[in-house]
Each structure stands twice: as structure tokens, then as C-alpha cells.
Amino acid sequence: MKFTTIFSALFFMMSITPAFSSSLIYPTPTDIVQQYFVAIDAGDSKTLSELLSDDLMAWAPFSPQPMPKQAWLSVGQGFKTSFPDMKHEIVQFIESGNTVAVRGVFSGQNNGAIMGNPPTGNRVSCPFNTIVELDNSWKIKKVYVQFDQKNYEAQLMAGLTNGQAIAEATVRGIMQSADASNTEQLLSYFDTGAKHYFGGMLNTNEELSARVKALKAGFPDIKRDLKVIAYADGLITVQGWLTGTHTGNFMGMAPTGNKIKISALGVYKINKAGKVTEAWVELDSGSLANQLQGGLTTGKK
Secondary structure, three states, X not given: OHHHHHHHHHHHHHHHHHHHHHXXXXXXXXXXXXXXXXXXXXXXXXXXXXXXXXXXXEEOOOOOOOEEHHHHHHHHHHHHHHOOOOEXXXXXXXXXXXXXXXXXXXXXXXXXXXXXXXXXXXXXXXXEEEEEEEOOOOOEEEEEEEXXXXXXXXXXXXXXXXXXXXXXXXXXXXXXHHHOOOHHHHHHOEEXXXXXEEOOEEEOHHHHHHHHHHHHHHOOOOEEEEEEEEEEOOEEEEEEEEEEEOOOOEOOEOOOOEEEEEEEEEEEEXXXXXXXXXXXXXXXXXXXXXHHHHHOOEOOO
């Protein structure tokens, strides 16, 4: 009877040992890395932060320097904003000690702003390889990510032209048309219903055309030499000079022969079709008045 009791006790202990041992080794490094990718796809920054060690360092093709924890969390949030439906489909995990190698495919549609630029609407699908290292407290301490960044960018921009290039071409066309006083061509660069602000006042298309023609009549050699100083999110800012010689009537003033050089600033909001929807233009009118009265070297001797 005593032997039977001991045997029964041993059998019971053996029957629960696998479950007990399993609980000791859970979660495994692979389990933690799986949680990491689930949290990224869900945009769950709280869980991500808990999974990462405070001294985490991450490497990725788009950053020349390794990124600390907060920067890496920001990258995750940025991708979730840009690709709301993003998904990391894991093809393979390989675990060795505290290190897990991952092979998978990232996919998503760019329906959110990306690095300050409007969404392209394109879907991307990029294979990736990632190596994740855990510290002794089972926190992720290192992440190494590799993917074909050029392939990713090609998919992201497929069928699109560079937004800044479109904006610059539009502004150059506006300046050239204005210099030539070709108001019909000038207005072709503006969207129907575009708003024009000059000196803080809202102008109509007719007022814009009249101003351009008046400047050309007063300064037949007028030249707008403006350079792009900033571009972001469909807004292009240009700054430079308006030059010319006063050899024609201008705003009721007879020709003086004076040369002018007036600082100018323009901000243009441009849509995906390359049309201006809003424009803000400022000229130094005080300097213009002064130079017309002889404040700048004149063309007469």
C-alpha cells in the first residue's frame, strides 16, 4: 500500500511537470518578438515601450545613426500614421539564446501624411530582415532592420512626380509669364477659384492681371529673380528681387529712368495637379516709392 501511494504521488508530479516547466520558460524570446510586431502594427506605443529596454538602440537603412528608444518609438508612430493598415507578415523566426532573427514582408497603403508630405495612396510591399536581441530581463535592447529602401521608395512614389519639382516648375512658369505680361498664360497656372493675396488684400484674377500689366508698362525690362527657400506639404516659399527700369508710365507717374531693385516674397499653395490654389505675395512698396523718386542710382547721368 505504501509503494502504491509513493508511485501515485510520483505519477502525479510527472503529469504536471511539463505544464510547470512550460510556465517557467514563457514567454520565449520569439514570443516577445511576436508581441513586438503585433504592437507595431496596432500602433500600440504603450506596449512597445514596455517591451523595449530604456537603453535600446535600433538600426535601419533610413537613419545614418543608431536610434535610441524614444526616436524608435517615434518611427513606429510615424509609420502607423503613414500606413494606417500596415502589416508585418512574419515568414520565419529563428531563435538562438537571447537573439531572434526574423524574415517577413511589410505591407500597407500610404493613406496618411509621410514626412510632412501628402499621402500618395500607393500600396507598398517590401521584404525585410530583422535581428532582435534581448537583455537578461527579457527586454528588447537591440533591433537591426534591413530592407530595400530604394524599392520601397519606388513603390511609394510610383506614378507620381516629385512634389517639389512640380511646385518649382509652376512658380517658374508664373514668374516668366508675369515678366512677359502674358496674363492668359499666367492665370493658367492657377486653379479655378484660386485666391490671390497681395499686400495682405484678397485680389481677383482681374486685379492680378491688371497689376502685372501695370508693372510691365512702367518697367518694360522687368525681371523677377526669385529663389526657392522652402518647400513642405504643398507649400512653396520663394524670395528674391524684382528689378527693372522706369521707362514707361506707372500709376500715373511719368518715366523717370530710375532703376529699381525691390525685395519680394511669395508663398504658393499648390495641389497635386500642380495648380496654385492660394498665393500670398509681398513687395517692399516703400522702397519702390523711394527708388522711383531717386533713392537708387538712376539711368540718367
